[in-house]
Amino acid sequence: MSRERFLIEGATLVDGQATDILVDDGFLTVGPDARDGAADATRIDAAGLIALPGLVDLHTHLREPGFEQSETVLTGTRAAAAGGYTTVFAMANTSPVADTAGVVEQELSLGRAAGYATVQPIGAVTVGLAGERLAELGAMAASRAKVRVFSDDGVCVADPLLMRRALEYVKAFDGVIAQHAQEPRLTAGAQMNEGALSGTLGLPGWPAVAEESIIARDVLLAEHVGSRLHVCHVSTAGSVDIVRWAKARGIDVTAEVTPHHLLLTEDLVAGYDARYKVNPPLRRADDVQALREGLADGTIDIVATDHAPHPIEAKDCEWDAAANGMVGLESALSVVQKAMVDTELLSWTDVARVMSAIPASIGRVDAGAPVASGSRADLTLYDPGVSEVFATDRLAGKGVNSPYLGIDLPGRVRWTFHGGTATLRDGALIEIDDAAARAREELARG
Amino acid sequence: MRHLLSTRDLDRETAIGILDVAEDMADVSSREVKKLPTLRGKTVVNLFFEDSTRTRISFEAAAKRLSADVINFSAKGSSVSKGESLKDTAQTLAAIGADAVVVRHSASGAPHTLASAGWIDAGILNAGDGTHEHPTQALLDAFTMRRRLHGSASRGKGLDGVHVVIVGDILHSRVARSDVWLLNTLGAHVTLIAPPTLLPVDTGQWPCEIGYDLDAAIDADPDVVMMLRIQAERMNAAFFPNTREYSRRWGLDASRLDRLRSDTMVMHPGPMVRGLEISAAAADSARSLVRDQVASGVSVRMAALYLLLSGDREVD
Numbered sequence: 001m002s003r004e005r006f007l008i009e010g011a012t013l014v015d016g017q018a019t020d021i022l023v024d025d026g027f028l029t030v031g032p033d034a035r036d037g038a039a040d041a042t043r044i045d046a047a048g049l050i051a052l053p054g055l056v057d058l059h060t061h062l063r064e065p066g067f068e069q070s071e072t073v074l075t076g077t078r079a080a081a082a083g084g085y086t087t088v089f090a091m092a093n094t095s096p097v098a099d100t101a102g103v104v105e106q107e108l109s110l111g112r113a114a115g116y117a118t119v120q121p122i123g124a125v126t127v128g129l130a131g132e133r134l135a136e137l138g139a140m141a142a143s144r145a146k147v148r149v150f151s152d153d154g155v156c157v158a159d160p161l162l163m164r165r166a167l168e169y170v171k172a173f174d175g176v177i178a179q180h181a182q183e184p185r186l187t188a189g190a191q192m193n194e195g196a197l198s199g200t201l202g203l204p205g206w207p208a209v210a211e212e213s214i215i216a217r218d219v220l221l222a223e224h225v226g227s228r229l230h231v232c233h234v235s236t237a238g239s240v241d242i243v244r245w246a247k248a249r250g251i252d253v254t255a256e257v258t259p260h261h262l263l264l265t266e267d268l269v270a271g272y273d274a275r276y277k278v279n280p281p282l283r284r285a286d287d288v289q290a291l292r293e294g295l296a297d298g299t300i301d302i303v304a305t306d307h308a309p310h311p312i313e314a315k316d317c318e319w320d321a322a323a324n325g326m327v328g329l330e331s332a333l334s335v336v337q338k339a340m341v342d343t344e345l346l347s348w349t350d351v352a353r354v355m356s357a358i359p360a361s362i363g364r365v366d367a368g369a370p371v372a373s374g375s376r377a378d379l380t381l382y383d384p385g386v387s388e389v390f391a392t393d394r395l396a397g398k399g400v401n402s403p404y405l406g407i408d409l410p411g412r413v414r415w416t417f418h419g420g421t422a423t424l425r426d427g428a429l430i431e432i433d434d435a436a437a438r439a440r441e442e443l444a445r446g
Numbered sequence: 447m448r449h450l451l452s453t454r455d456l457d458r459e460t461a462i463g464i465l466d467v468a469e470d471m472a473d474v475s476s477r478e479v480k481k482l483p484t485l486r487g488k489t490v491v492n493l494f495f496e497d498s499t500r501t502r503i504s505f506e507a508a509a510k511r512l513s514a515d516v517i518n519f520s521a522k523g524s525s526v527s528k529g530e531s532l533k534d535t536a537q538t539l540a541a542i543g544a545d546a547v548v549v550r551h552s553a554s555g556a557p558h559t560l561a562s563a564g565w566i567d568a569g570i571l572n573a574g575d576g577t578h579e580h581p582t583q584a585l586l587d588a589f590t591m592r593r594r595l596h597g598s599a600s601r602g603k604g605l606d607g608v609h610v611v612i613v614g615d616i617l618h619s620r621v622a623r624s625d626v627w628l629l630n631t632l633g634a635h636v637t638l639i640a641p642p643t644l645l646p647v648d649t650g651q652w653p654c655e656i657g658y659d660l661d662a663a664i665d666a667d668p669d670v671v672m673m674l675r676i677q678a679e680r681m682n683a684a685f686f687p688n689t690r691e692y693s694r695r696w697g698l699d700a701s702r703l704d705r706l707r708s709d710t711m712v713m714h715p716g717p718m719v720r721g722l723e724i725s726a727a728a729a730d731s732a733r734s735l736v737r738d739q740v741a742s743g744v745s746v747r748m749a750a751l752y753l754l755l756s757g758d759r760e761v762d
Contacts, residue, residue, distance in 0.1 A: 191554075199646025200454070202554035202578030202620060207647070271562070272555030316563070318532050320553035320576070 003420065003441075007038040011046035011381060013371055014348040021051060023377045026420035026442075030373045044426075048385055049414055051371045053352050054086025054378030056359040057329065058149070058178070058256060059232060059304035062088070062119070064110065065103070066095025071309040071398045073107060074432065076329070077116035079307065079397030081423035083329040084380035084413040086117050087360065087367040088307075092124040093154040099124035099135035101143035108145040114432075115439025116423045120365050123147040125157050125166050125177060132159075134166060141173040148364040151178035153232055154279075156214060158184050163218060167227035174364060176254075178230040179218055181239070182280065186210035191319060193266045193281045201270065203319065206281050208236040215239050219246035219253050230362055231255040233306050235280040237290030244299040254362050256304040257291050259328055259335035264288075264403060274315045274322030275403050278308070295354065296345040302359045305332045309399025327399040334409040337384055342410060377420035384411045396429055447753045449561045449570040452579040453628035458604060461631055464749050465589050466601045471748035472593075474511065475741070485514035488755050491544040493519045493535070494573070495551040500716060501573050501583075504740070505548045508747035514755070517544070532556060536565035544568045546754050554578035554620075569754040577618050582750055583715055584624035586742040588632055590735050591670055593742070594711055606633030611663045613639045613696060614674030614723055615685075617646055621715045622674060626654050639663045641696065643685040660696050664705050671706065672713040673698050673724045689722055698728045711735050 006023040013019055013030075022034035022041065029036075057080065063071035071079075073090070080088045090107050092098035098107060104121035111119025123140035127133055129152045140147040150170060157163045157179060166177050187210045192198050194205020215231055219242065222229035234240065234255045243255045260278060265285050268276040276282060294300040308325025315322050328335075336355065340346040346354070352370065360368030369375040390404040394412075416424035421438045423430055453461070474482055490509040492502050502518065509516045521535060532551075539547055546569040549557045554576030561570040574580040591608060592600045610629055616622045616638050629636050636654035638645070649656055657663055664671070676696075678689055686692045693699070698712065703725065706712070712724075712733040720726045729736060 194647055196646075196648040196651050199617075199648055200623070200651070202576050202623060204577075205647060272558045313531060313533075316531075316533055318551065318553040318556040318559050320556075321532070 004422070005038065005041040006044055006417070006422065007034060007041040008044045008046045008051065008381065011049050011051040013051055014352045021371065021379070023379065023417055023420055026377050028371065028373060028375045028377050028379065030371060033373065044381070044415065046381055049381040049383050050348055052084065052348070052380045052382055053356040053368055053371055054380055054416065054418065055084045055333065055355045056087040056363070056365070056368050057085050057305050057307065058089045058302060058359040058363055059153070060088040060090055060307045060329065061093070061309065061325070062090045062107070063309060064094065065106065069311050073110035073119060074114040075397045076307070076309070077111060077114050077119060078429055079327065079329040079395070080117040081416045081418065082394070082396035082413065082429055083331065084333050084382060084416050085329055086378035086416065086418045087120060087365060088117055089120045089122050089149060089363055091153045092122050092151060093129060097124050097128050098122065099127050101136065101139040101145070104140050104145035104147050105143050112443060113436060113439060115421065115435035117418055118365070118367065120363060121145045121147055122149045122151050122178065125150045125152045126162065129155050131155065131157060131162065134162070134169065137166070137169055137175065138173065141175060148173070148175050149178050149230070150175055151180065151232065153178065153180045156180050156182040156184060160217060160221070164221050164225060167222055167229065168225045171227055176228040176230050176362065178232050179214065180232050181211045181214035181218065183210040183214050192269050193283050195266070195284060197266055197269065203269070208238050208283070211236055211280060212238040212242055215242050219243070219251050222253055223249065223251045227252065229253045233258050233261065233280055233304070234291065234300060235261050235283050235287065237287045240290045240294035240299055244294070247299065254301040255299070256302045257295055257300045258306045259303060259332045259339070260326055260403060261291055262288065262295070262303070262339040263335050268403070272319045274317065274319055275326070275401055277319060277322045277324055278326050279324035292339060292343070292345055295340065302354045302362065303332065303336055304359065305329050309397050310401050312400065315401050325401065327395060327397060327402050329397065330395050331390060331402060331404050331409065333382060333413060334390070334411045335404070337411045338409060341384070377417050379417040380413060381415035382411060382413050386410070386412050388412070450581055450750050450754065451557050451561060451570065451572045453581045453584045453624045453631070454579070456628065456631060458631050461585070461588070461628060462602060462604060464585055464746070464753060465592060467749035467752060468585070468589050468742070468745040469601055471752070472742070472745040475745060481511050481513060483513045484752060485509070485512040485755055488514045488545045489517065489543055490514045490546045490548065490751060491517045491519055491539050493521065493539065493547050493549045495521050498550055498574065501550060504743040505573060505747050507744050509751055511744070512748055512751055514751065532559065533563070533565050536560055540566040540568065546571060546751060548573045550574045552576055571750055571754060574620055576620065578620050579624045580620040581624050582743070582747050583621045584628040585750070586739055586746040587625055587672070587713060587715070588628055589742045589746050590713065590738050591711060594735065594738070604632040605629060608634040608670065609637070609666070609668045610634050610670040610672060611637045611639060611668040612672045612674065613660055613698070615644045615676055615680065616640045616674070617644045619674050625672070626652055630654065637663055637668070639696065641686050641692070644680070660702065664702055667707065668710060670711040670713060671698065674715065675717060675719055676723045678722070693722055697723050697725065699725045700727045703728045703731060706733065708733070713739060715739070
C-alpha cells in the first residue's frame with residue numbers, strides 16, 4: 001500500500017511567508033517544488049494556518065507502566081498529537097520506576113506500537129526515585145531507548161553528593177540531569193505557594209527559596225564538575241535570576257517553564273478547587289511576569305508541559321487529599337500563544353525554537369528540524385485566528401484535570417503529521433487501529 | 447444565611463445580627479426548660495473528621511436545644527486513609543436527608559469544598575478546618591467580650607475600640623485567623639504576639655498589628671488577652687527551643703497576670719495547657735472568662751443553626 005501524500009496549500013511559515021508543503025514518504029518538500037508530483041496527494045487548504053515543526057515535549061507523564069488508570073502510552077500520545085506534539089519525553093516516575101534498561105525499552109516499544117508520536121523515555125537518576133543510590137544510567141543510555149535525559153522528577157535529587165556524582169557520571173554518554181528543584185525539608189506538607197495568600201487560606205506554604213536554593217546549588221555543582229544541567233519547571237522570579245546569572249557565568253544549564261506557570265497565578269487557589277493544585281505550585285503575578293520575560297530573553301530555554309494526568313477522584317476531593325498536576329499537552333500551544341505571542345514577547349519563529357528545536361537538542365533526539373525541504377515530516381498546522389472556550393472535547397488523553405476548562409483560549413491545532421502520517425486530521429485524531437497499522441508499516445520498512 | 451464557612455466574608459451587620467440572635471438564645475439557656483421547638487423535624491449532622499469532643503458536644507447541645515434531630519458522624523482520620531472519599535460521605539448525608547452539616551476537618555477548605563462542589567444541598571457550618579478558620583469560635587469570643595463590656599445592653603453593639611491581644615501559635619491557629627477577621631470587622635484593635643517562627647511568613651494584609659514581645663503588649667494595657675494552646679510537639683520541628691523557654695517568653699504567668707488591669711479579660715479557646723501558655727493562676731483568676739466562653743459557645747451555635755435552617759433557604 002503506498003503511503004498517503006499531502007499537499008498543504010498556502011500555509012504560513014514561522015517567518016510569515018506563505019508556501020505550499022508536500023508531505024511525501026515521511027519527508028517535506030517546501031516551496032514551488034511542492035506541487036511537482038503532487039497529483040494524487042490529499043489537498044489541504046492551509047490558508048491562515050501556521051506550519052510549525054512538530055512540537056517536542058521534554059516533560060510528559062505517560063503513567064505507563066503502573067498507573068494506567070491515569071494515562072497510557074497510547075492515550076498520552078493521542079493527547080500529544082491533539083496538541084501538535086510529535087515527540088514526547090516520558091518521565092520516569094512510573095511503577096516500576098524507569099530505572100532499568102528493561103523499563104525504558106518497554107516504553108519505547110509501546111510508543112512505537114501506538115504510532116501517534118515518538119516516545120523518548122527519560123531514565124530515573126536514582127533507584128526507585130529513592131534518592132539513595134544511582135540507577136543503572138549507563139545501561140539505560142546503551143539500551144535501545146538511548147536514554148540521554150535522567151530525572152527523578154516528582155522528587156528532588158536532594159543529596160548534594162549524589163547530585164554531584166550523577167552530573168559527573170552522565171558525561172560519559174552526553175547525558176543531562178533534569179532536576180526537580182525542591183528542597184524537601186523546606187516543603188514538608190506544602191500545599192501552595194508560601195506568601196500572603198497561603199497564610200490567609202491556612203494552607204502550608206511551598207516557599208520560593210526551596211526551589212531557588214536547589215537551583216543555586218546545582219548550577220554551582222554543574223560548573224564545578226563541568227556537566228550539563230537541566231532545570232525542570234522553573235516557577236519563581238528568583239529562579240530566573242539564578243539561571244540568568246549561571247548562564248552569564250558560562251555554566252552549561254538549560255531551563256524549562258510550563259504553560260501553566262506562564263499564565264496562571266496562585267489567586268486561583270482561593271476557592272480550594274483542586275484542579276489548580278500542582279507542583280511546583282502556581283505563584284504570584286510577579287513570578288509569572290518574570291518567567292515570561294525569562295523565556296523571551298532566552299534565560300529559560302524551552303516550554304515543557306509537565307502533562308500530569310490523574311483520574312477524576314484524585315481531584316474531586318478536599319485540597320489536601322488531591323493529587324498534584326494538570327494535563328497540558330492539548331492546551332500548551334494555545335496557552336503559549338496567549339501568554340507569549342499575543343503579548344508580543346515571542347514570535348512564531350521563537351515558538352518553534354522553544355517548543356521544538358531546543359527541547360530536541362537538550363534531549364539529544366533527532367527531531368525539531370525546521371519546516372524545510374528534506375526535513376522529516378514532523379509538522380503541525382495551527383490556526384491562531386480562532387478563540388474559543390476550552391472544553392473537555394479538546395482533551396484527548398484520559399485526564400480531564402485541566403485548569404483551562406471554561407476559559408477562553410486562542411488558537412487550535414488542525415493537523416499533526418508524525419513522520420509523514422497525519423495523526424490529527426482537521427482537528428480529529430485518526431483511529432487507534434489506523435495509527436497502529438501505519439506504525440507497523442513504518443517499522444517494517446525500517 | 448446559606449452556609450457559615452468563615453468570618454472573613456462576614457460583614458459587620460451580619461456579624462452583629464448573629465451575636466444578637468445568640469443573645470436571645472442565651473436567654474433560653476438560662477430558663478428552666480432550655481428548649482425551643484424551632485428546628486423540630488430538621489436533621490443536623492455533626493461530621494467530625496478530627497476528634498474534638500468540646501466542639502462536638504457544644505454543637506450537639508445547641509442543636510438539641512432547638513429540637514433538631516442530631517446525628518453524630520465521627521469519621522476520624524483523613525478520608526484517604528479511611529478509604530471513603532469526602533464526596534461519598536457528603537452524598538451519603540444528602541441521601542439521609544441532612545438539613546445542615548457541621549463539619550470539622552483537618553484539611554483547610556474542606557467545608558468550602560462541601561459547600562461548593564454540588565455533592566450535597568445542606569447548609570454547611572464550618573466547625574474548624576485545618577489551619578484556616580473556626581468561625582463559631584470567633585463569634586463566641588466576640589459574644590463573650592461584648593457581654594462582659596455591655597451586659598444586657600449588648601444587642602446591636604460592636605467591639606469598637608476594644609484592644610485584643612492574641613498570643614501563641616498563630617501560624618497553625620484557625621481560631622486566630624477567624625478572630626482577626628471578625629474582631630476587626632466589629633471595630634476592635636487586634637495585636638498578635640508570637641515567636642516569629644509561629645507567624646505566617648507574610649501578614650502584611652492582615653488587619654492587625656504583629657509583635658514578638660508579650661511584655662510590651664501587656665504594658666500597652668489591653669482590654670483582652672487571649673492565649674492560644676501550644677502543642678509541645680512543635681518544638682520538635684524547631685519552632686521554639688523547648689517548652690520552658692516558650693513559657694518564659696510567651697506564657698501568661700503570675701507576674702504578667704499581676705500587671706494586667708483588674709478588669710482585663712483573660713480568654714482561651716481551650717483546651718488549656720496549664721503551666722505552658724497559661725498559668726493556673728491566670729486560668730482560675732477572676733479575670734478569666736474561659737468558662738463564659740464555653741457557655742457562649744452553645745448560644746452562638748444555636749444562633750448559627752437557627753439562621754442556617756429557619757425560614758426560607760436562600761437559593762444560590
